Amino acid sequence: MAHSGVSAYPPEVTSQMVANIASGGAAINALAEIAGATVRVVDLAVDADPWSDQIGAHKVRRGSGNIAVEDALTAQQTRQAIDAGRQIADQEVDAGADLLIAGDLGIGNTTAATALVAALTNVEPVAAVGYGTGIDDAGWARKTAAVRDAMFRAGPVLAEPVATLQCCGGADLAALAGFLAQAAVRRTPVLLDGITVTAGALVAEQLAPGARLWWQAGHLSTEPAHALALAQLGLDPIVDLRMRLGEGSGAAVALPVLRAAVATLSSMATFAEANVSDRPMPS
Template sequence: MTEAPRTPLQAALDGIDYPDSDSAHAAKVRQAELTKPAGSLGLLEELSIWASSVQGRCPPHSFERTRVVVFAGDHGIAAAGVSAYPAEVTAQMVGNILAGGAAVSVLAAAADAGVRLVDMSVDADTSQEVSRSDISRYKVRRSTGRIDTEDALTANEAERAIEAGIRVADEEIDAGVELLIAGDLGIGNTTPASVLVSVLTDTEPIKVVGRGTGIDDAGWIRKCAAIRDARRRAWPHRDDLSRLLAIAGGADLAAMTGFLLQAANRRTPVLLDGLVVSAAALTAQLGNPRVVRWFQAAHLSAEPAHDLALRRLGLTPVLDLGMRLGEGTGALVALPILRAATRTLAEMSTFDEAAVSTSVSTGFDPA
């Protein structure tokens, strides 16, 4: 009997391996030989070791070819009053990013990184936004179901969104990208992200609810209720990646999950941004725990669910600046630090090269 061909998702899940342990070991050895006290560069040393492992070389190079992919989508749960901004802001921000006026645009230029926007479920026709941009090629639908009372996506839509993220990762990696950053854009998207974190970390809803776009106390209460009800619907499917994304995620989160899985499958590292991307990373971890070894957490956002997600992923954030914008902005701020870490390992002299003594001679003989 002929076996059915593997789906793109299954191929991505099956192909994920660990980064190169030999390169990581070589990086640890080299760190001990550099002209500094052991451990004196703190987290920079750990970042350089991670960079060596995911690049499969020691010393590593500086991740010059970096790309931010912003997955955009609206969420039906916004109708429950869980955001301080109206849903039409998502489509308006699409235009702002494409025009170069958004925070991600400015920070990407400062960090010498490219930006790509992918419309997965914006509740507008973005295909006419700019003639040169094919941003809606993978669009699954306009907005999603209201997850406190109905599924975000059908099973088919969830599958299409996951596979879209896989294809986007392939396109970027085939174009020569060395480091990927996933970003998010969408009014209401911290609500499904918080539901996923609540389910996947087995945390009661009230502990994952943040202020998102800056909601007031009444909005916070509405958001608590929405997350509670959506979590109740999602909980029975907590071991099924695709079903969980269909019930309580959305096309953007599903695409991010596929994107992260395929990046790991293609041995390409990812710098994680904030809550929404980290919720997708948690979902990817559900599919294959090895995926996390290809991720580095850029920052800790002000959303309480983000800290829970990073703890479950076992990742230490590079920065804590109180940021909660999304779009990939936190990762872009951390990118120069990651590059600095790689350069210290690659370009600092060893004690032997610099003819520097490795210890102080006291003349004391303990015998």
């Protein structure tokens, strides 16, 4: 999709930003440090050679198919990406993580994410498509047309989550779905980030019904489809700062708020413990 004029930036920005995150220079690195979190970079389908064996250990392919006219993945690649997400969740939980944040990075990925959300929530493309990285009106029209065509292609397979991801998702979205479903299986809470992660969450709820009970929305982005997906999942965002970056940045901003809530709940004295008078009982 990145070659179809649906983004304000060229496709090579994806690989450049992955390298920036891996070297510690991105927004998510700064925000994670403030929040007391660690950052792990995984290359599922960046259209570039892997930077290292560690980052590229789960790479499925280079790029994804143009979902307006063809499947994003093959059936085998879709299963491979879902399994990769499950493995990553297992690895993080086994390493001691008690809270997970899912993030995303990819030029053009809000197009695929919006197509998934619009199809799964049964809304018209014009009600779901946003301006992503800052496209102009002509770019919005191209993006809306691409989402419309992808939704038409996905219609017959929407009851099958794996087939839906194959049709109009991508390796990143498939891996996110697997990751979020497996986190719930492992009884580990997840802070969701923006539109791409939440689109993956809609499919994850199909893969593992009830998984959404283990998730909290970190923030509300500027993409209309994000609000639609959160409403479908019954989740209220912790913060609404009109963020649009991705990378897990909105969820990382919400993490200190979550820590504050936990600290208050666990450390604040009750009225009885603090010898504070309670309200009088009605007579």
